[in-house]
Amino acid sequence: MKILILQTARFGDILQTFPVINSLKRSKENIEIHYLARERFSSILDLNSNIDKVHILDSKSILEPIIMSPFEEGYDDGTDKALEALQTTLDQLTEENFDHIYNLSFSPMTSYFTHYLCQNSTNTQSFGYTRHQDGFLDFSEDVSAYFYAQVGVGGQNRVHLTDLYATMLGLDYTEQDWQLPLQKDVELTDFNLPNNYIAVHISASQEQKTLNAKQWTEILKANSQLPKFVLLGTKEESPLAEEIAKQADVINLAGRTDLKQLTEIIRQAKGFIGSDSLPMNICSFTHTKCYNISFNSVRFWETGPLSKHSYIRCFNTSKDVDLDLIQKDLSAIFNNAQLPDKLFYYNGNELTQRYTSKANNYDFSWELIKAIYMEEKFPIIDDMNLYAFAEKIGSLIHIIVENLNFAKQSQMNDSHLNIITECETLLHKIGVACRPFRPLINWIYTEKIKIPPGDVDQILERTLSTYNQAAQVMKIYLGEKIHEPVDLVE
Amino acid sequence: MSQTPNQLEVSLKKLQKASQEIIKTKGYNTESEKINILIELIKEQGQHENSHPTNR
Structure with missing residues (x-):
């Protein structure tokens, strides 16, 4: 094959x-x-x-x-x-x-x-x-x-x-399947690496996905209880590394390693610290303990490190980085102290969610995704605002189904089409505004994309089937109230 | 080279028009598909931000 x-x-x-x-x-x-x-x-x-x-x-x-x-x-x-x-x-x-x-x-x-x-x-x-x-x-x-x-x-x-x-x-x-073959021909002696060190990749694919020189310096110079830090990076990242190296006692290899050397340096390290980048991903294959500094703009759930000892600290943006918290995390991870509550760690047993933390990880949207795609229970709405959104979504879906049925019984005319288009536009807007129900609205949209080319009746039938399924979901929350009109403008 | 984004932009518009024209007259076919690949390749030029290789 x-x-x-x-x-x-x-x-x-x-x-x-x-x-x-x-x-x-x-x-x-x-x-x-x-x-x-x-x-x-x-x-x-x-x-x-x-x-x-x-x-x-x-x-x-x-x-x-x-x-x-x-x-x-x-x-x-x-x-x-x-x-x-x-x-x-x-x-x-x-x-x-x-x-x-x-x-x-x-x-x-x-x-x-x-x-x-x-x-x-x-x-x-x-x-x-x-x-x-x-x-x-x-x-x-x-x-x-x-x-x-x-x-x-x-x-x-x-x-x-x-x-x-x-x-x-x-x-x-x-x-x-999680191995990178040992690069036997790679020579690291020129780098004078100590026996015990932590590799640090100071950059990421985008500037907002990592820390600035000042933040890195604070982290790296303050941790005297940890092994020596070895900075890794590209030639383009060298100026940033040099700025850090001026103030922190580190070994700076930024711009001096090729891909194979980089892999072996990470393999031999006691641990790795970095943001979302290739060196962090290498840890999954070299089984290097990894501390990933992540941000909400990066979906760490999808691309995070997968070595058995992986930890993720997620901040909202790089401006919200709490350097003290990072210090505490590093001490806990590398000195085997108790892990902070909201620090995510690798949980290999859970295939649908590789990371967890001691804190509550409940998220309505994720529960809704599992219900739609993985036959798990639908999450409960315990918030009146969310219920108000559910009413609006239910009402819009009901109007769409009604109009698709009219169109099926007679002939699709401009009036049906306009109402359906208006409702779909509103659904999209609700999807943007209401994060918890976004997975359902995205599901509807994607099901419609799946409909192959065909005549009007075939397309109508598939579209109706999609909206009927969505209506069944909303009935779980609204019961027969789905048929009642709500104020969509509010 | 300062004109590069404009050149790509002008070509992009031309290709988009050509693709639409083919679809309108001959339907979606191999020719329009190739043009669409090129259109997307051009569009991707602006998206690979800071794509320095992480090695020498």
């Missing part, structure tokens, strides 16, 4: 697909694994020997004719040449005639890419985002639809990305 894995995002995203690659290679006989990545991030694939062939999406070369065109009236703007370059990549991949394509990128671009390859090959089955025959977004299976509705910034999902991949592809990970 020949398969293609698509991940056109960055290093960390590619690393999150490694358990999939390892699991496939371990569990399926005669499997040939191909991987499509961007040139800039493909070097990380060298760390995984289970990949048989790497294909490069060279977006720079594809877009170069456009970027380099003279951009003057009367001149060719380069789009035809760009399309030719794209065609070359598509042809190379089509020739491989893959049995399966696993699109783990969940991006619009890769959805078209996947659909193109399936259309132009014989018997290729896709998993992940693809396209309907009329070009609209489609999901090959239920996990992709879940991903679209509930995962990412603004979503309330708590299932880790790697677990979503496993569910999507029917894989069961074992410990073997």
Whole structure:
């Protein structure tokens, strides 16, 4: 069997697909694994020997004719040449005639890419985002639809990305799948590392996802009870590291390590401290104790560290960082003291939620997601404001169902369509304003996307079925009150 | 190179128009799909923020 894995995002995203690659290679006989990545991030694939062939999406070369065109009236703007370059990549991949394509990128671009390859090959089955025959977004299976509705910034999902991949592809990970082979040819002696040290990655993929130099310095210089800190980072991150190193007694290796050295430094460390980034993800494979400083703009539930001793401290934004609290966390983690209440830690036994804390982790939205997708009990509304939102949602869904039924019995006319469109706009607005019920509204929207092209009656029937299911959910909260009008303007 | 975002923007608009035209006249097909891949590749150029590799 020949398969293609698509991940056109960055290093960390590619690393999150490694358990999939390892699991496939371990569990399926005669499997040939191909991987499509961007040139800039493909070097990380060298760390995984289970990949048989790497294909490069060279977006720079594809877009170069456009970027380099003279951009003057009367001149060719380069789009035809760009399309030719794209065609070359598509042809190379089509020739491989893959049995399966696993699109783990969940991006619009890769959805078209996947659909193109399936259309132009014989018997290729896709998993992940693809396209309907009329070009609209489609999901090959239920996990992709879940991903679209509930995962990412603004979503309330708590299932880790790697677990979503496993569910999507029917894989069961074992410990073997969470390994990065030891890089035997890597030499670390030049770095004069002490026997006992904590690796620190001072940066992240975005500035707001990490701390500033002053905050790092405070953390690193104050902790004399902890082993020596070793700063890691890219060349671009060197100035930040140098600023910290001027004031704190640390070993600064920022800009001095390659990917293999970085991996081995993290493997040999007593622990790791950092924000959401590739080095933090490496800890999951080197089984390094990890302290992740996270923020609400990052869904740590989905991309957090998965080594058995992983801890996450989540702040609202980088401005809300409490340095004393971080000091207490570090002392507890590295000196085996009692863990603070709201510190999240890895709980490997719970596959639908990898992290927990001693504090109450209840969240209505997450409970609602579990009820909708995992057949768990629907959460109770214990707040009058939330009940008022539920009444509005119930009423809107009821009006939509009524109008869809009218349309089904007679003929869909502009009046029905306008009312349905207005109600859907209001539902969307409620979804934005009312976080707890957002999962249900996102579910409705995604179910509608799943409807394939067809005649009006078929589309009407599927839409009605979706709203009837949503009405059943709201009846749990409202009973027959769902039929009563409410003030939607309020 | 300061004109790059504009060049991409102009090409993006042209490609979007071309894709819509094909869909309108011939329906959704391989040709429009390729154009849509290119459109999305262009759109992604602005989204990969601070994508420095975490190595040398």
